[in-house]
Amino acid sequence: MKVALATCTTLPAPDADQALLVGALEDAGASVRLLAWDDPMNAPDAGELVVIRSTWNYFEDVDGFLAWVERTAKTTHLFNPASIVRQNARKTYLRDLSRRGIDVVPTEYAMKGDARSIPDVTRERGWDAIVIKPVVSAGSFSTQRFAATEAAAAQRFLDELTRERDAMIQPWMPxxxxxxxxxxxxxxxxxxxxxxxxxxxxxxxxxxxxxxxxxxxxxxxxxxxxxxxxxxxxxxxxxxxxxxxxxxxxxxxxLIEPSLYLVQCPPALARLTRAIVRRATADMA
CATH class of the missing domain: 3.30.470.20 (ATP-grasp fold, B domain)
Known part of the structure; x- marks a missing residue:
């Protein structure tokens, strides 16, 4: 029973869940290794269940990451599945969920190269303080809050962000x-x-x-x-x-690489371990 926990070559922050999950899986009889998605010399093995965990730098090369996801899914079983990862990689999914009737934090998008006016957006939406962040992100990468009096700074931040990538604007939720x-x-x-x-x-x-x-x-x-x-x-x-x-x-x-806060909830660690072992065992059958 082989399990690979997908991570990245250099973690931008410690993964508090990693050692706990590795230990629990090994105690359950699994052979466990860490698999860096961005290491071309470290490919997944056939028959190895790959569970995406701390691939926290994927936003730096989302197309490369999604290509790795597709290759991995063709080689072995991947969780969460490639179709889920594709849908979740860009935060434009909020727009799709809103259309489905889910109450989401109101969001305006500014695509790469777009010229969006912060004063226009806040006036039309009736927003005061706002948060600006990339559409593809992890952690707090390029995420900033701006007060209503900081429209000029917010505009500079948005303009700089959209030179390189798609961005989103949301109201600050007090x-x-x-x-x-x-x-x-x-x-x-x-x-x-x-x-x-x-x-x-x-x-x-x-x-x-x-x-x-x-x-x-x-x-x-x-x-x-x-x-x-x-x-x-x-x-x-x-x-x-x-x-x-x-x-x-x-x-x-x-749905891609969330911290699951297993340190805070041992029963959740046990449930995740059982679920991975069950899937890995099924792969061996």
């Missing part, structure tokens, strides 16, 4: 400072736990809470988001926040 951004963790068909995250911008570190129970409203929301693809997933993370009216809104749907 409830992040109170209710917080909640990450709802889903493993093998079940929501396991939630954590509260602090706001994170370029150059800052992330602070997370201990595991928290998932409220019924949060559970129903996450299940609605995941329902069409739930049977295809090994893991997911649904990041939510409340708007000014207390309505839950989706900030991000993480």
């Amino acid at each position: 409830s992040v400072d109170t209710y917080g951004e909640r990450s709802l963790v889903w493993i093998d068909g079940e929501l396991t736990h939630a954590i509260r995250k602090s706001p994170r911008f370029s150059g800052s570190t992330e602070a997370v809470s201990a595991a928290m129970p998932i409220a019924p409203e949060e559970r129903a929301f996450a299940e609605k988001v995941l329902e069409p693809i739930a049977t295809d997933l090994l893991y997911a993370r649904v990041d939510v926040v409340r708007d000014e009216n207390g309505v839950l809104r989706l900030m991000e749907l993480e």
Whole structure:
């Protein structure tokens, strides 16, 4: 039973889940190795179950990463599947989810080379403080918050960003400072736990809470988001926040390489380990 945990050659930040998951899989009888997606000399083996974990630099070469995903999926079994990864690699998926009736954080897109006016966007949308970030990103890469009085700085930041890549503009959600951004963790068909995250911008570190129970409203929301693809997933993370009216809104749907906060929830680690072992064993049959 062979398992490869996909990562990258140089992690931009420590992966708190990695050692726990490797140890749990080895204790379950698996042969485990780390597989850097961006190392051309380190290809997946046939019959090896590949689980995407800390490929946290993929935003630097998203096309190269997606090509690696396709090659890997043709060689062996990959989780999450290539079709899910393709759909989730660009945050334009928020637009698709909104069309499906999911309440998302309102978003305006500025594609590479576009000239979007921050004053026009904020006036038309009625937004005050805003957040600008890339459409393809990980962690807090090139993510900044701007107050209503900082329109000129926001415009410079957006113009610089769209010279190189697609960008998105969203209103700042004040409830992040109170209710917080909640990450709802889903493993093998079940929501396991939630954590509260602090706001994170370029150059800052992330602070997370201990595991928290998932409220019924949060559970129903996450299940609605995941329902069409739930049977295809090994893991997911649904990041939510409340708007000014207390309505839950989706900030991000993480289906590629989310931190699952296994340190905070040992039962989630056990569930993920069992799910991987079951899939790897099925590959051997």
